[in-house]
Every structure is written in structure tokens, then in C-alpha cells.
Amino acid sequence: MSVTVKIHDNSTLTKKALMTSIDSFDSHGEMIGNGYRNVIKIVTISGERYNIKEFKVPNMVNKIVYRFFRKSKAERSFLYATRLLNAGILTPAPEAFVEYKSAFTFGSSYYISKQLKYDFTIRKLIDEPECDDYDTILRQFTQFTYRLHESGIHFLDHSPGNTLIIKNGDNYKFYLVDLNRMAFKTLSYDERLANFARLSPKDYMLDIISDEYAKLIGKPQEDVRERMYFFSQKFSSSFKKKEAFKRKYYFWRKKKR
Structure with a gap:
């Protein structure tokens, strides 16, 4: 296989x-998570700590798609990180991406970023609703998401573990x-509000988020809250159905590592 390396x-x-x-x-590096889909490790190179994400090798159809028609997840991660930073949106510094390809198919790929020392993620607010500065963190996070929307950035994986927070x-x-x-x-009005659906099904979180977002966007709080509730419940229902399907039909799958 040929190798593409972009630093x-x-x-x-x-x-x-x-x-x-x-x-x-x-065989090396500190594992993050369970490695069920993608494998993420912290690796030290020349005294610096890096985060290396190995993406799961795509299925046969996507091996062809990524080889000829679409940028790989690793390359998109690299390009999007650069675009975010240029827009003033923080993300761990993009360092490189690596791809393995044959003449006709796509193989493994890796995205490398600088390892960031952070304090917690949004998941802390779900697990610890009595944590210090709860209201402040959530409102500042909502302001951050509003800046994303105003910058024309639709982060499709806006979920609890995908925002790292530093006090x-x-x-x-x-x-x-x-x-x-x-x-x-x-982004349309509904796309903006639906973008919060993956974060939490907790009403008390959505109450604060909707209150802050309504102020920022200049819409009635009751309308914003009602739409956020709708999109959150819709996502939760869909997620539960997908998980039930996986348990029933993909019970044989094992973790990669």
C-alpha cells in the first residue's frame, strides 16, 4: 500500500x-476509551505528547468511496481543525494525518493532534448536576455553541464527550x-436548536440552555425550550431504537482491543 503523510x-x-x-x-501508547470503533491513544514523540486516532478500516463499499470520491475521516479531521482555528474556535492543535491506500481501495488512516490537558467535558454536567459553577458553565457553553452557529459551523457530533473544557x-x-x-x-432556526439534541435528555439542562440561547438569538424562551425538548426527545427515541437493534442483531461483535 502507498502511504500519504501530511504534517x-x-x-x-x-x-x-x-x-x-x-x-x-x-503495541505502544496510553489507550483512551475501549477501542470498539476507533482506537485513540496518547503517544509521546520526541518528548511531546500527542493524541493519535486510528479510524476503523471502512467496509468494502467505503474503501472505494474514500479511495476515489471522498476525503477520509483523518483528512477531514485535519482540515476541519485548521478551519475551526482560523474561525477562532478552539480545538487541540492539528499536527498531521496519515493514510494507507492501494491502487483501488482505502485502508487505515490516522489523525494526529496535540494532546490537550483539560479539566472535564460536558458529561460532568450530566453526571454531577450539583457541581460548582453548573449554571455558569452551561450558559458559557451555550454562548460557545451560538458562536459556532453564527460562524456557519454545524458540528454534527455535538455530544457530551466531544467538548473539552478548561477552567x-x-x-x-x-x-x-x-x-x-x-x-x-x-444554519436554519430548527438546525440550531436540534444541534443541542445529542447533549442531554435532562430537562433541567435544556431549561438553562434554552433560556440562554433564546436571549442570544432574540426568540421567545418558551418557543426555544419547546423546540429543544422536541428535538431532544426525538433523538433519544431514535437512539434507543438503534441500540436495541444493535443488541439484537450485532450481539456477536467484540471490542477491537
Whole structure:
């Protein structure tokens, strides 16, 4: 297979050091998560800590699609990270991406970013509703999402684990991760409100989010809250059906690592 290696102009990585880490990826590094779909590891290269995400090898149809017709998840992650930073939206620094291809199919791919030391994710607000600064964090997060929307950024995987948060004095900084599914366009009113649907089914969270977003967008709070409830319930129902289907028909699948 041929190998494509693209290193960011601002990166200090060398191709040789990067490929040494990719070649030993299976046996080295600190695992994040369970590796069921994609494998994410923290790897030290030349004294610096990097986050390397190995994307699952696509099925036969997508092997052809990604080879000839569509950018890979690794390349999209790299390009979208650069685009976010140029728009003033924080994300861990993009360092590189690596792709393996044959003449007719697409194989493995990797996205490399700088490892970010963060304090928590949005999931903390779901698990710990009594945590300090709950209301402030959620309102600042809503303001952050509003800035995304105003910038024409539709983050399709806007879910609890995909926003890393760093406390900065009395304020909070928000960093997006898992970037390969995005659209860049003018968002409709419903698209904006539906973008919060993956975050939480908790009414008390949506009450705060809808109150803050209504102020920002200049719409009646009751209308914003009602639409957010609708989209959240719709997503939860769809998610439960998909999970039930997977348990019934894909029970034989095992974790990758």
C-alpha cells in the first residue's frame, strides 16, 4: 500500500518520528476509551505528547468511496481543525494525518493532534448536576455553541464527550474534538436548536440552555425550550431504537482491543 503523510506547517513533528510511532501504534501508547470503533491513544514523540486516532478500516463499499470520491475521516479531521482555528474556535492543535491506500481501495488512516490537558467535558454536567459553577458553565457553553452557529459551523457530533473544557479564572474555554462530521453553512432556526439534541435528555439542562440561547438569538424562551425538548426527545427515541437493534442483531461483535 502507498502511504500519504501530511504534517501541519506549524508542527515540529518529523515524518520519520511520526511513522515510527504509527508503525508501533498497536503495541505502544496510553489507550483512551475501549477501542470498539476507533482506537485513540496518547503517544509521546520526541518528548511531546500527542493524541493519535486510528479510524476503523471502512467496509468494502467505503474503501472505494474514500479511495476515489471522498476525503477520509483523518483528512477531514485535519482540515476541519485548521478551519475551526482560523474561525477562532478552539480545538487541540492539528499536527498531521496519515493514510494507507492501494491502487483501488482505502485502508487505515490516522489523525494526529496535540494532546490537550483539560479539566472535564460536558458529561460532568450530566453526571454531577450539583457541581460548582453548573449554571455558569452551561450558559458559557451555550454562548460557545451560538458562536459556532453564527460562524456557519454545524458540528454534527455535538455530544457530551466531544467538548473539552478548561477552567480559566471565572471563565471556561471550550475545545471541540472528534471533528470529522461537520458542515459549513448558514444554519436554519430548527438546525440550531436540534444541534443541542445529542447533549442531554435532562430537562433541567435544556431549561438553562434554552433560556440562554433564546436571549442570544432574540426568540421567545418558551418557543426555544419547546423546540429543544422536541428535538431532544426525538433523538433519544431514535437512539434507543438503534441500540436495541444493535443488541439484537450485532450481539456477536467484540471490542477491537
